[in-house]
Amino acid sequence: MATTLDPVLREQLLDRRQLLQRSITGPAPGAELIGLLQQVDQALERMDSGTYGLCQVCHDAIEPERLAADPLTCFCLDHLTAADQRALERDLHLARAIQGGLLPKTGASFGPWQIFFHYQPAGLVSGDYCDVVDAGQGGLYFMLGDVSGKGVAAAMLMSNLHALFRALISAGLPLSELVTQANRVFCETTLAAHYATLVCGHASATGQIVLCNAGHLPPLLVHGNEVTEVPSTGLPLGMFCTQEFALSHLRLETGDSLLLYTDGLTEAEDDAGTAYGRERLGRLVASSCGATPADLLAVCRKDLDAFRGSAAIRDDLSLLSVSRTA
Numbered sequence: 001m002a003t004t005l006d007p008v009l010r011e012q013l014l015d016r017r018q019l020l021q022r023s024i025t026g027p028a029p030g031a032e033l034i035g036l037l038q039q040v041d042q043a044l045e046r047m048d049s050g051t052y053g054l055c056q057v058c059h060d061a062i063e064p065e066r067l068a069a070d071p072l073t074c075f076c077l078d079h080l081t082a083a084d085q086r087a088l089e090r091d092l093h094l095a096r097a098i099q100g101g102l103l104p105k106t107g108a109s110f111g112p113w114q115i116f117f118h119y120q121p122a123g124l125v126s127g128d129y130c131d132v133v134d135a136g137q138g139g140l141y142f143m144l145g146d147v148s149g150k151g152v153a154a155a156m157l158m159s160n161l162h163a164l165f166r167a168l169i170s171a172g173l174p175l176s177e178l179v180t181q182a183n184r185v186f187c188e189t190t191l192a193a194h195y196a197t198l199v200c201g202h203a204s205a206t207g208q209i210v211l212c213n214a215g216h217l218p219p220l221l222v223h224g225n226e227v228t229e230v231p232s233t234g235l236p237l238g239m240f241c242t243q244e245f246a247l248s249h250l251r252l253e254t255g256d257s258l259l260l261y262t263d264g265l266t267e268a269e270d271d272a273g274t275a276y277g278r279e280r281l282g283r284l285v286a287s288s289c290g291a292t293p294a295d296l297l298a299v300c301r302k303d304l305d306a307f308r309g310s311a312a313i314r315d316d317l318s319l320l321s322v323s324r325t326a
């Protein structure tokens with residue numbers, strides 16, 4: 001199977017070749033550099049002969065994500081050497097640990113607010129984004145998002161979003177400006193095919209919440225046994241550089257909470273291929289009105305497990321509850 005070759009890639013490889021050659025003309029070129037130059041030349045030859053991007057063992061297309069990460073790869077995942085497979089596995093476990101380190105602390109309190117979350121990658125790393133940042137004066141920022149795609153590429157974009165929001169929040173921008181700026185940077189630095197749905201909120205000590213929902217699933221506002229969906233107010237991040245984002249304004253009373261989730265919950269399928277769905281989630285939350293926020297997350301997970309039965313977990317799952325405790 002032939003792959004479509006990105007013309008930019010050839011340019012990039014030629015650039016690398018030039019840089020390598022410059023290093024090699026020094027007094028004592030290392031064997032490693034010479035080996036790399038040979039690999040670049042071989043990749044260029046494969047481009048000329050039309051075999052670039054094909055596994056040298058099975059001749060199937062190499063996974064595009066891996067090829068993008070390492071343009072010199074010549075084997076698909078199935079045909080890596082045992083040593084290469086072990087190295088890849090070590091990398092993935094390290095990536096998982098780094099991603100875990102980016103998560104907020106579940107059960108943390110900020111003035112009258114308390115947050116709980118559940119973060120569960122489908123594989124070793126997740127494309128879901130979940131963060132909470134202290135806004136001072138008893139307030140907080142909370143973010144829950146879902147980057148398009150899965151695996152390592154999505155996890156890289158997720159960590160990009162994490163850094164971006166952390167930086168913009170520390171600049172003290174108002175929420176709409178925050179999301180507009182994040183969108184612009186995300187647009188300018190991300191491949192055209194990638195985007196992220198996201199809910200970003202600011203909760204203040206008085207119980208007011210300002211919410212921006214960029215194409216994400218509607219959070220649930222839980223007030224006693226009343227459950228209301230807060231609809232999306234815009235397109236996902238990364239679609240258009242200049243788009244603007246509308247805000248929703250809510251007020252939470254003591255005991256109320258906001259439940260945010262990714263499609264790993266509502267689009268999970270049972271054995272027969274039926275989706276879990278927003279209606280089932282709404283009913284479940286309404287019937288669990290006495291539960292604490294931590295218990296509510298546990299109830300959701302248990303119901304999802306019961307619904308899914310033996311069907312495989314296909315998507316990353318994240319749940320975030322923001323509740324007013326005082």
Ligand SMILES: [Zn+2]
Pocket residue numbers: 055056057058059060075076077078079
């Ligand atoms: Zn192969």
